[in-house]
Amino acid sequence: MLTSHEPVALLNPFERDRDPHSPNRNLTPLTTALDSEGRLVVGGCLLSDLARDYGTPLYVLDEATLRGTCRAYREALAEHYPGHALAIYASKANSSLAITALVASEGLGLDAVSAGELLTALQGGMPAERIVLHGNNKSREELALAAEQGVTVVADNWRDLELLAALAPDLQRPVQLMLRFTPGIECHTHEYIRTGHLDSKFGFDPDQLAAVLKHLATCSWAQLTGLHAHIGSQIFELQPHRDLAGVMADALALARSLGHPVVDLNVGGGLGIRYTTSDDPPSISEWVRTVAEAVAAACQERGLELPRLLCEPGRSLVASGGVTLYEVGSRKDIPGIRTYLSVDGGMSDNPRPITYQSQYTAVLADRPTAEATETVTVAGKHCESGDVLLKDLALPPAGSGDVLAVFATGAYNASMSSNYNRIPRPAAVLVHDGVADLVQRREQPEDLLRYDVLPTRLRSVK
Template structure:
């Protein structure tokens, strides 16, 4: 049986060396000093999480149960301080550990919104997008076009046209990209800025669905295609090859695969430059994991950057290559810990000798990761975060699907209808992978900072789901 973290004080305690823990102190409850403020990916909860004098959980100075009374549930909550701290951790680590220019690009597939884009842009990061929707969100959110790259293994002509019209760098994933750009960009006065993505053939220990660096992948050119692609682009007047891209997966706790990646990419960089391409950028992707449950122990952002930056610099030194600008693409590790989701407890079903189900008013439509990846989370009761767990329950969603379970067999204090459940580390791939399954509206989202909660995503209403339906005249009911 797959189990999720038990939401007790012990489950909030850090693994050795870092992490977040909540403990009593004068004036209420707050983080102990060992919380990793410099690398929020190693904490279970946002860095501003506190308990007030009555033991109720606050984030960003906002009482979570008050947010529920104002905005309802399910509710996504994003802590601005945690997001900004993570952006700065990447920016500062790159400046400290890489001897050349560097830029972190937010992988916006993790959570794309105008507010998040604006925050990330204000912190000096760039962004990667994989669709017209993500690209427009980035541009409207204030991200400069020269700090955006467009990914995708099946880009449409419309998406490519938008990118080249706005001056966005295009990541070539396959020959179809090249054929479409040949038609779209041939008559343009200035060449299109490009990166070429290739599969480096490096395995890492993560879920099969989120491994993208091995050879059997839908992403990127195979290694034996790289030289023909580079030779072809050298003869295309519309193409300006800024650099190369590779990515080895997601939610990775290992560092050795990133060292291996540096050598593979440096060889490719040497090949590209030998064929006349400027290739000033080397994009190593992202993939750093976060702490979802107490047993997780991901590397810190500083450690990850130190290893990646050192490996790239050393690989270039060994090959006598001028240092490229180092790009990386953190997504989950940038935004996940900043987010949490609030639910209201509803029905209860006890199966004697087997299991007790506790239902909440959300589920797989606002968090599809448990049913998709068997992902684990840590949860507490919003107004009793330090209460001892007195029963083992399985937290189920409200959808018409037996697999709609958010947390398996977790210890919680006795809960009654109306109680508010807090699930941590939901800032990545929850809203962005959500759906309207069972025609359930999408949640609202609020940004919290210094005791102020600002709405950044309106809650959908049931009537909103009819907006794009078209009922043929012949099927209209006769009144």
């Protein structure tokens, strides 16, 4: 879709400190601009046109921002780490054929946590040798698919190893393994997204590490080539990542001493992004430099040959490239208390506010720089009083038919969406140079009945 509205300026009120080299530090996509009438444009496409043409709610993904983030990770790793390195996209943030193809074309790898994500990766063109399979409760079928395709399996627990051992006689080659353990490192983030501390469902306890490594040394079906640890998500601190390097280097020394040809050290992801003006995450380069220097120093102190450094950005790779469009519907004014603006989506297309109390930044798509004269709460349409997307949002006067643009929604919105109240999931478009490509079709109400089965004995009930 080509827009006839020529962008004339960056959205300066929101991006005075725009960082073109680290999209995670920006509130809006890199291509955000205003047209000659002051309306919001992303990827050369007028957002209100996209809302009209594709309907709302609508996920909009800016290709330039996604590619820019991929390149920022790739270039920072090449600059700051003296050995080989690979950024692996944590596809749980937003899994689709289009995103997989884009990430693969930028030379990154991908991590999957289910058969669905794994099939999406493979069919989206990601080479199997650049895919890893995570998960704390993998099924036999998921493990078989990964092993048969030559995907590296991240062993999370003893059950993974037991299932793989049972599958081994039917496999044509040894299973490429990476071992995940909990490093016991705390960071200041939401309780639900801290995965590095000892009280976690993920990974082997560090006290079990020696026993697991000794056991794997006896398993002819397994080739242990990597170690993995992850300390959480939406992290702004750098010190925990320095601490992680020493813990992982100790584990690497132990694994190699027991004869394992471990060449990969996977430090996970976790770099935060800017959702609101008060957020101040590190840049991608700063994060990578911190991790790279810490890993290199820790290995040097222990006399270890440098491993290949792997990291797994998810949110920081796709969130800032996403915008969600809604149409405003009803309005409720409660004098002296609150004004509610209800939109045509909510917790089914963005469950993060009700789940994590997450905050976002939003503007009216066609009046993004107009004076904000009222404070409103943006509510979803679902039958839950807690279905609120934004509280106390400053906006110009808004009413039915206005298009609201919510920024930084590229991660964990589509991937965590649901059909609560039997509401269909939104469509998604990828925008670039004035063209919008549909990359996910909008579900229709009748699609939600596809897997329902009505027993014969109930069909006559009126």
